[in-house]
Amino acid sequence: MAQVTLNALRKVYPNGFEAVKPASFTIEEGEFVVLVGPSGCGKSTMLRMIAGLEEITEGDLHIGDRVVNTVDPADRDIAMVFQNYALYPHMTVRKNIGYGLKNRKIAKDVINQKVEEAANLLNLNDYLDRKPSQLSGGQRQRVAMGRAIVRDPSLFLFDEPLSNLDAKLRNQMRIEIKALQRRLGVTSVYVTHDQVEAMTMADRIIVMNGGEIEQIGTPSEVYHSPASTFVASFMGAPPMNLLDVSRENGAVMVGGQQVAEFTGSGSVTLGVRPEDILPDANGSFEINVTLIEELGAHRILHAVWAGQPIMISVTKDVAAETGPLRVAIKPDALKYFDPQTGRRL
Amino acid sequence: MKRIKFETIVDHSILILGSLIMILPVVMLLQMASTTDLETMRNGPGLVFGDQIPINFEKAMFEASGFSGENTGLSMLYNSLILGFGFAIGKIVIGMMAAYAIVYFRLKFATMAFWIIFTTLLLPLEVRILPSYEIVQKLGMLNTYQGLIIPLIASATATFFFRQFFRSVPEELIEAARIDGAGPIKFFIDILVPLSRTMIAAMFIIMFVYGWNQYLWPTMITTDEGMFTLVRGIKQITQTLEGTNLPEYGKSNILQIIAILPPVLIVIFFQSWFVKGLTESDK
Numbered sequence: 268m269a270q271v272t273l274n275a276l277r278k279v280y281p282n283g284f285e286a287v288k289p290a291s292f293t294i295e296e297g298e299f300v301v302l303v304g305p306s307g308c309g310k311s312t313m314l315r316m317i318a319g320l321e322e323i324t325e326g327d328l329h330i331g332d333r334v335v336n337t338v339d340p341a342d343r344d345i346a347m348v349f350q351n352y353a354l355y356p357h358m359t360v361r362k363n364i365g366y367g368l369k370n371r372k373i374a375k376d377v378i379n380q381k382v383e384e385a386a387n388l389l390n391l392n393d394y395l396d397r398k399p400s401q402l403s404g405g406q407r408q409r410v411a412m413g414r415a416i417v418r419d420p421s422l423f424l425f426d427e428p429l430s431n432l433d434a435k436l437r438n439q440m441r442i443e444i445k446a447l448q449r450r451l452g453v454t455s456v457y458v459t460h461d462q463v464e465a466m467t468m469a470d471r472i473i474v475m476n477g478g479e480i481e482q483i484g485t486p487s488e489v490y491h492s493p494a495s496t497f498v499a500s501f502m503g504a505p506p507m508n509l510l511d512v513s514r515e516n517g518a519v520m521v522g523g524q525q526v527a528e529f530t531g532s533g534s535v536t537l538g539v540r541p542e543d544i545l546p547d548a549n550g551s552f553e554i555n556v557t558l559i560e561e562l563g564a565h566r567i568l569h570a571v572w573a574g575q576p577i578m579i580s581v582t583k584d585v586a587a588e589t590g591p592l593r594v595a596i597k598p599d600a601l602k603y604f605d606p607q608t609g610r611r612l
Numbered sequence: 613m614k615r616i617k618f619e620t621i622v623d624h625s626i627l628i629l630g631s632l633i634m635i636l637p638v639v640m641l642l643q644m645a646s647t648t649d650l651e652t653m654r655n656g657p658g659l660v661f662g663d664q665i666p667i668n669f670e671k672a673m674f675e676a677s678g679f680s681g682e683n684t685g686l687s688m689l690y691n692s693l694i695l696g697f698g699f700a701i702g703k704i705v706i707g708m709m710a711a712y713a714i715v716y717f718r719l720k721f722a723t724m725a726f727w728i729i730f731t732t733l734l735l736p737l738e739v740r741i742l743p744s745y746e747i748v749q750k751l752g753m754l755n756t757y758q759g760l761i762i763p764l765i766a767s768a769t770a771t772f773f774f775r776q777f778f779r780s781v782p783e784e785l786i787e788a789a790r791i792d793g794a795g796p797i798k799f800f801i802d803i804l805v806p807l808s809r810t811m812i813a814a815m816f817i818i819m820f821v822y823g824w825n826q827y828l829w830p831t832m833i834t835t836d837e838g839m840f841t842l843v844r845g846i847k848q849i850t851q852t853l854e855g856t857n858l859p860e861y862g863k864s865n866i867l868q869i870i871a872i873l874p875p876v877l878i879v880i881f882f883q884s885w886f887v888k889g890l891t892e893s894d895k
Contacts (some may be wrong), residue, residue, distance in 0.1 A: 355789075
């Protein structure tokens with residue numbers, strides 16, 4: 268277990284592309300941190316710099332009390348789980364899991380014992396003598412996990428480990444990985460583009476966009492108080508509604524109607540989560556529902572409010588039909604963003 | 613149904629005809645090896661098989677021919693096998709290592725080095741035979757196995773095929789091995805070589821047959837009859853024994869069949885690997 272500290276870590280590729288802009292943060296011991304963002308946002312590059320697979324252009328990386336900028340991946344005391352599992356196809360599960368230990372010149376019987384332990388933990392006992400090609404996707408993922416576990420690393424790195432699995436298995440493995448990390452208490456960095464994975468697994472989420480960190484916070488902080496319009500629209504399904512509105516003398520106006528009070532004047536981006544808009548016969552606003560998405564437990568109403576599209580999420584108990592609908596908005600649910608920079612005001 | 617049946621017949625007839633064209637010369641060889649030399653001389657190839665095969669076989673394998681009496685069939689078979697295996701194994705080892713260097717190491721001129729290797733395909737042995745001979749002669753490697761094998765051991769074909777194969781090995785596998793603490797040599801031996809085994813088998817067949825069938829180079833390099841290979845030696849037999857004596861048809865025919873057999877056996881043995889190696893990749 269170790270604390271990981273990034274100090275102005277930067278990555279510039281030889282062609283001049285700045286994949287990661289100087290990033291600084293600290294991952295506490297035993298913490299599960301998820302790096303999330305759209306593809307090409309630099310999250311994988313960040314992870315690969317921590318792993319040592321990608322050279323660090325500038326900045327310092329500490330794992331534990333060492334600066335590991337130039338340390339070989341094998342000597343960083345880390346383990347990594349890859350998206351395509353990266354199992355050695357010609358080796359049995361047993362050898363796959365034990366290969367790293369074998370390279371460390373650990374005695375055979377110790378390796379065997381550790382492999383058995385890991386297999387126990389992951390329910391792989393019956394498959395130890397099979398080749399990866401004879402395993403299902405979920406089992407392969409478990410072998411990849413096993414390979415990480417046997418090394419007793421001080422840091423786990425996950426590079427989109429679940430994106431090759433089908434939806435059902437993904438949910439199951441998500442819980443397994445989370446539970447395993449809790450049990451082993453190993454500091455972990457997990458990269459994903461799936462915001463649901465990020466929300467459910469993370470102790471803290473780091474949202475990245477365009478090589479920059481947009482926000483670092485707990486899942487609830489990131490969800491309820493996004494630092495920018497990017498975070499607001501990236502986290503949550505359906506995403507936060509973002510409306511271009513105007514302010515007149517401290518009053519926020521939508522369609523000529525005052526919605527709330529907010530200091531300043533000029534245009535502003537108003538953000539409100541779909542579940543914070545409630546159908547209410549006595550509500551002060553009227554929207555026009557154009558489409559209803561039925562999701563079982565709840566429904567998503569697509570509507571137009573003063574000429575701007577808006578989504579509302581209602582529970583299954585609320586009757587919904589297209590046409591005009593009166594709604595109320597939770598007053599404390601409104602967020603304001605600078606329309607130019609996208610930053611929270 | 614009827615039409616399909618007709619087509620099947622046509623297809624099979626073509627296949628059978630093709631096989632016959634390929635097999636008949638071999639059957640003829642066998643027939644001529646089964647009769648006495650006198651009979652072959654008098655009647656030429658016939659339809660009746662004789663009983664001389666064991667006798668001719670013994671003559672072919674153990675009876676020396678030539679002036680020095682050193683090139684028996686057995687010694688030529690032995691030399692041919694050494695050439696074939698030396699060729700195939702050497703070319704695979706060197707091709708793999710060259711491809712490994714080109715694909716996995718950040719060498720400044722890797723691409724250029726590859727294309728230089730590749731252009732040697734345009735310079736087959738026949739083009740550079742005189743300088744090659746001179747080098748071998750100056751190194752004192754005439755009439756040695758090294759002299760037979762080493763000058764031909766670098767292979768652009770093998771390097772090319774292994775390069776293509778290595779490039780298809782997923783990047784993540786290399787990264788996983790790096791994190792598992794496998795250095796360049798360990799990664800090569802533990803991961804890459806086992807992964808390439810179908811490719812190695814395919815290369816082995818091609819290179820073995822290529823080495824086995826070498827004629828020009830052994831003819832240049834070996835003057836010592838004890839170093840003759842089968843392909844080079846058979847010609848020698850029929851040549852030297854033409855004269856007032858009867859040519860030893862039986863013996864040379866048996867030798868020719870023996871010369872055909874190992875490549876055929878290797879192809880049959882490695883066939884499924886061969887197809888796998890060149891078409892699919894199990895990753």
